[in-house]
Amino acid sequence: MKHYRIIGENNWFIRLLIPYVLIVILALSTGGMIYQQTLSLVGEEARNNNMHMLEQVRSTLDGRLAEIDTMVTQVANDPKLVQLQKIKEPFEHTNTFKLLAARKSLYNFSVSNTFILDYLVVYRNSDVVIAPSLLYKSDAFYELILNYDKLSYEQWHRVFFEENCCKRFLPAMQAIYKNKSRSIVTYSYPLGSSPIAAQGSVVVLIDNEQVNQLLKGLAADHNGWAYIADENGNVISSIGDYIEFDPNFLDNSSDFIPPSAQTNGNMITHIRSDENGWYYVLAQSPHIVLEKVDYIKRITISMAIVFLIMGMILAYLFTVRNSRKVSNVLENNLTLQEEIKNQEPFLLSSFIERLLNGDIVSGSMMESMMKHLHLPPHISFVATAIVHIHPMNGSEEHRLKDLDRLRVLLKGVHRSCKIASVHFYDAAEDTLVLLFMEHHADPNECVFKMERTFEMMTNLTASEPNVSVNIAVGGIYAMLIDVSRSYGEAKQALNYLNRQQQQGIKWFHELPDLSDTHYYPNEIENQLMNNAKAGNFDEVEMLLDNIYDENFRKRNVSPSIQKLLLYEMAGSLLKLKEQLSLEDEMHVHTLLHQMIDMDNTVEVFRFMRQRYTWISKQLLLRKKSRNVQLMENIQQYIQYHYGNPNLNLDTIADHVGISRVYLSKFFKEQTNTNFSDYLESLRMEKACAMLRETEITVSEITRQSGYSSTNTFSRAFKRIHGINPTMYRDNFSE
Template identity: 25%
Template sequence: MPKHSTIFRKFLVSYLIILVIPSIAGFVSYRTSIEVTQSVSIENGVTQLERSKEILERRMAEVEGFTRQLALNPDLNTLMNEKKRGDRDNVYGIWSVMRQVMPFSQTNDFLQNYFIYLTNYDVILSQGSAYFRPEHYYQNFRYSDLTLEEWKSAVLDRTHRSEIMPLRAYTNKTKQTSVVTYMQSLPLDSFSGPSPATVVVIIDEENISSLLSGLEERYGGWAHISDAEGNTVSLQGIGEEEARRLSADESFDPAKVSQFYNDDLVITIRSDKNGWIYQAGIPRHVLMENANQIKTITWLVTGVALLLGLLTGLLLAYRNSAPINRLLGVMKEHFGKEGVTGRNEFDFLQGNISSIISSNRQLEDELNRQLPLVRDGFLKRLIAGEFRAAEELAAAAAQADARFQSQQGFVGVLQINGYSGMDSVEILNEMTAARLIVKQMLAELGSGLWMTDLGSDRIVAICTACAEEGGFESERERENITETFEKLIQLAYREYKIHLTASFGEPFLSLPEASHSFEQAKRTMDFAEYDSKQSIVWFGDAKPETATYYYPLDIEQRLIGTIRAGDRDEARRMVQSVIEKNTENRQLSIEMKQQLVGELKGTLLKLLDQKAFLGSELLHALKNQIVGVQASNPAAVIQEEIIAIVDSLCGVIASKKSHAHIQIVEEIKRFIAESYGDAELTLYRIAEKAERPEKYISQLFKEVTDTNISDYLEKVRIERASELLKTNACTVDEIAERVGYNSAHSFRRAFKRVMGIAPSSYRQSIKI
């Protein structure tokens, strides 16, 4: 393997070096196993302690959030502000507040025991019970070290602002436990004197200790939490006196994250939010046990690595050098002198591959960055009815990477209620967040949904049906959509207190008709805001009776655009749709029918004034045919006559387009025949000459000639080269340059690919 020798030697040397590393690593790992184990244990302990701290702070934040939600509760505010009338209590109001706040205890175990004290009624509201005398509540739930009067003075009669009472002994009916107490006065801006209401959340120490149980179960260690004043919040695996001795010991530095104290590795972290101190201890013998395991595994792995490395090093050097040399040959063949050079073969490969990857990644990142904006713009154009032909819509959908499950479905509008007339920065930010939440929830609930924003408080949802063998069934899809959006509305209100209203138009049978369904959905939303109390309203339910015909302006514009694009099938379908909607869904009077036919004839006559028809021989015949459509004929006859006219119009357009396409292709061929010798002749320059986009002329040339432009250019060059090879006036290298190739090597490969033999062999065969 002489040509592989350099790379082979480099591989072999690298494998020999790798074999030496495990021997050194085995010796070093034994000496450093204790430090590594200690570092890993500290990291794991800190991670677990940080996780417990985060969970505890999140739970406490939820407790604080609970009190803030109570501050916004209108029923509770009513109770707080009304005056008690003699011995009469607002029993219904108290019961209503109890029912509203009861579900909070199901979402956070820290909220399993709480009560609300109303100063004006001197009543305590707890889960499932109302105590009209605080003494009755104190008999079942009390602190072991506080009398009734002390409890009233410290808890009920004072103003609290997110205060936390340290760990205290507590009696919960007959159960003895220890608790941490969170207290907040209502309203939140209370500062002094008795407040109208006080919320007290009693957190059992067991709930806090459960967050630290992992440290004890994993290491057999202990955990301790204290507040900023040093009062104990939770203990796990350590006594109160022992924890106090640890804190009071001058040899123990509380500022260090980790340090050894007696036979334990003590980890200490401090909360930046409330100043609480979290400590965990890991026994020293656990660390040494892990170190011994590391020692055994290290020597075992080192021995196995040496044995296997000696046996496989030579084989891998041979196997890995061969493909790299093949790749190197391909890179040199394609890039040559234009590629990125380096000191050796690896630098050459790395430079060129990195350049390719970097360029591709930049292009991919830019496309991905633009894709959401392109897709949103496409959806807005779709519902606005800007697409006049199915081909234009399909091309725009492919560009936006919008893959619809089918061409049928519904368009709906989601209204986020409660923000009408509000346009401050805070409200706009809140509406933006609400829209993002609703769109995320809707994406999780159903597939086949495409969404875009409509103003600041509305979302447009395009619901396409799943493609099935049985075809599109509007009633079944309507039931599925109703079920999905009912779940969304209930979930949004339950989880985020977002109140939504949804409206839907009639089904569309093709994507260009989605704009009409969207307009119906908007009108239905206006009706829903004015008169409906339902959360979901359909166009059929809100549609007022009308005596007019159906032929909106956007349908007329799309019909004109479709005929101008030559899309015969879509134009026929649109005409059929208009006739069906006016015959099946409406009962038109004679005057309305005449007006409808007159407008359809007017639309077709407008098309005859277009440039594409002015020079047509059929212009006069088509005009007479349009004028001859009579409104007195049955609807089926009128439909057949109009469809026949539409077919003739689309035929004229198709003929014009075909002739124009052939002219463009002939112009491209003439330009290639004149410029084939230019090595810089690319698809971009051809497109620039034709004044058309690159993708357009590439597809057009392929469609007309059944040949790619690149293949045609190569064929022209090789044909000219074949003529030059028949003489001895030029060498092969000179011929390659004259017919537009940068290198003789590229010319030889192209010539052999087209002609089947090398250029020199072809010249010799001509002489013979």
């Protein structure tokens, strides 16, 4: 009541409070303006980002579809495939041979587009389906190779064998293709140059999962969705629970449609392809976009509250200081004493922190602080313990709430069991430090109190689901100045529990003897670096497991020795970075800072393992890229020189600069066939084409195909095809 009387008797409080209230109002007004401006800018930024992402997806898909169109046009206009449209009895006379030859010719069309699962040619008159690796009648093909979940055989046959041939896309449907469940977008293109006269179609099976991968990068939140529709508004591919819009509505709307009942509360962004007229539509929940704005709003409100509180406190302090009445001075003294009393928990926490860190070395300073905090002056028993709390699952917000709740429960243990000699210190969100201090007490009784405290804590957390607690106890000493020593021993015990992946209570005196050396010999370092440079992922993992077992499980290595090991391993990483010219994504400097700031060396080692794994994978990718380039050079050389009778492994090895033995092994690994068989197959393919399409003599074909004599060529031809070259040419001329 005296405080209220002081404020009522003079107007200093109100006079000083008014300017601060005005400042708060000004700050709130400025914050409101910033909020509105930010809302507009963030909304515009979101629209631009969405439009940019949609344009990237559209550009990628247009490019892929253009590649497919180019390949399909080549297949549809291939004379060998077009002439088979007239065949009605595919398995009579030489028709079977023609079909087989046509199937083989499909291999000539290179397919490097990852969107394509396979491509087929269907013939109406003969009711046949051919592909590079198969030849079936339509019913057998539908039963054994490809069947759609939502199409019966009759419906499928009607679409591809009975209706008019035209260029069209079928929306994504689930299907069983070659005994695997797939989501497929089907593209049909008429065979030949005249769609009206076409009696067959080229059918491309497009992997809808590849299309969905593009869309998943757009709809990031769980309420978002996206779809692609053709020029008529038919949805080709989609993700999420989408709302299908009429094409006329999209054409008559701007690229950005704000949230409304028609959009189910989502923000809609859409574009249309200039290549094929397809629509690309993206929906995003507004709260994702406004998250940044809400953050600024919270900051503004928090600042306003802080300013208001500071203004009231300063106004009150100035009022008390400038008051001329003695009673105000007395009240100020009482207020100051009450404030000091309120600050005692914070002062005690600061005192414990300095004890743990070993910052107090003066006996007089220690006695003064203990007297001020009303602690007993003469301590004969001190010990520390670290309680580490592990919430097993849940979001970060729930995890923090659980940690706060558990810390409160654990701090209440000493009150429930009436132990007044334990003090708590919050070392981290998930870590409590317990400081036991006794004045003229029996050590055995003190140890009993500690054990009772730990038992109460473990019983308390045992009833908590998905929570585990580790308790590490340092040594027991008789002087308060040894608190930092006990704390260091407790950290060693906790580090040991983490390394061994154990749970429970661990006393420092229970630890095995410390090892003064770590395990990282030069030969292990060389093996680790060499295997990483070679991209041998499994070997690198095995070596790292061995290093971890030796230094973190089999040996009780002190944290300082463990950090020395980690510094040496970081040095190995820096050597690799310089030798391999790797970029800064290795984060080696970040790793070094972590080793300085973190006490958990197990976590640092885990990060070190990730860096070595990243290096191995990067170099493995480089190795694969070099192999692809080498194989392309070899195949190109063979294509240019297959007509040379002297072409062999030696000449190719000299050309590409590798040994003959390595070339033979490499060629076998890449093609699954040996070099001689591959060369003979290529020469026979070229010879067959010349026999069918030209009138040059067999002897000239022999020379151009790379054979040294006509007899050798004829024997090889008959061995492979069952007939001699002349008969083969006669069959085609008939």
